Amino acid sequence: MTAEQLTGVLTGMCTLALSTVTAKGEPRISGVDGHFLHGKWYFGTARTAAKARHLAARPSVSAAHMRGEDLGVFTHGTVEILNSPDGEPAEDWPYLLAYLKDFYGDDFFDWDNDVVYYRLDPHWMTVYAPDIAKLTTMSRS
Numbered sequence: 001m002t003a004e005q006l007t008g009v010l011t012g013m014c015t016l017a018l019s020t021v022t023a024k025g026e027p028r029i030s031g032v033d034g035h036f037l038h039g040k041w042y043f044g045t046a047r048t049a050a051k052a053r054h055l056a057a058r059p060s061v062s063a064a065h066m067r068g069e070d071l072g073v074f075t076h077g078t079v080e081i082l083n084s085p086d087g088e089p090a091e092d093w094p095y096l097l098a099y100l101k102d103f104y105g106d107d108f109f110d111w112d113n114d115v116v117y118y119r120l121d122p123h124w125m126t127v128y129a130p131d132i133a134k135l136t137t138m139s140r141s
Contacts, residue, residue, distance in 0.1 A: 001129045003039065009071065009135055010036035013103065016043060019062040020054035028054065034065060035099070041075060041120040042096055047085075052116050055079055063120060070135055072128035079118040083111075090119070 001009075016034035021027055030051055032043040041063055045051050055061070059080070065073045082090040083097070096119075097111060109115050129135050 001127050001132050001135075005132060005136055006073070006127055007036065007039070010065070010073065014065045014073075016041065017064045017066075018043065018051065020051050021058055021060075022054060023057065034063065035103070036073075037096070037099070040122065042082075042117060043120070044100075044115045044117040046114065047116045055118065056081075061120060070129065070131065074126050074128075075120060075122045076124045077120050077122040079120050082117045082119055084116075085113075092119070093117070 012035075014034045014036060016032050017029055018032045019027055019029045028051065032045060032051075035042045043063075059078045061077065061079055063075045065071070080090060082093040096117060100117070101108075101111070
C-alpha cells in the first residue's frame with residue numbers, strides 16, 4: 001500500500017489502541033480518537049487522565065488502528081504535546097485546533113482547559129492490507 005493510498009483510507013476519525021507505560025514499567029492500553037494527518041497520528045485525552053500523566057513522563061508510545069482483517073496500521077514513536085498549558089503551543093496547533101473544531105464542533109470541549117492533544121512522531125510504522133483494491137473501494141463509498 002502506498003502512502004497516498006493510506007492517506008486516502010485513513011480519513012476522519014480512526015479509533016486507536018494506544019499503549020503507554022506506568023512509572024513501574026507496566027503497560028497500559030486505552031482507546032483514543034486518532035486523526036491521521038500529513039503522515040502522523042494526532043489524538044487527545046482529558047488533561048486529568050492517567051494516560052496524560054504517563055505521556056508527560058514517558059512520551060514513547062505504540063498505537064494500532066485495525067479494521068477487522070482488512071487493515072492494520074501499527075506505529076511506534078514519541079508524542080509531543082501540542083497545547084501545553086505551561087508553554088507556547090506547537091507551531092501546528094492552530095491548524096489542528098481548526099480541524100478538530102470543524103470535526104467535533106466549536107463547543108464540544110473547553111479546548112484550552114479540558115483536553116490535551118498530541119502528535120505521534122513515528123520512528124516505525126507498518127501497514128497490513130491484504131486486499132488493497134477492496135480497501136480503497138470501501139473508502140470511496
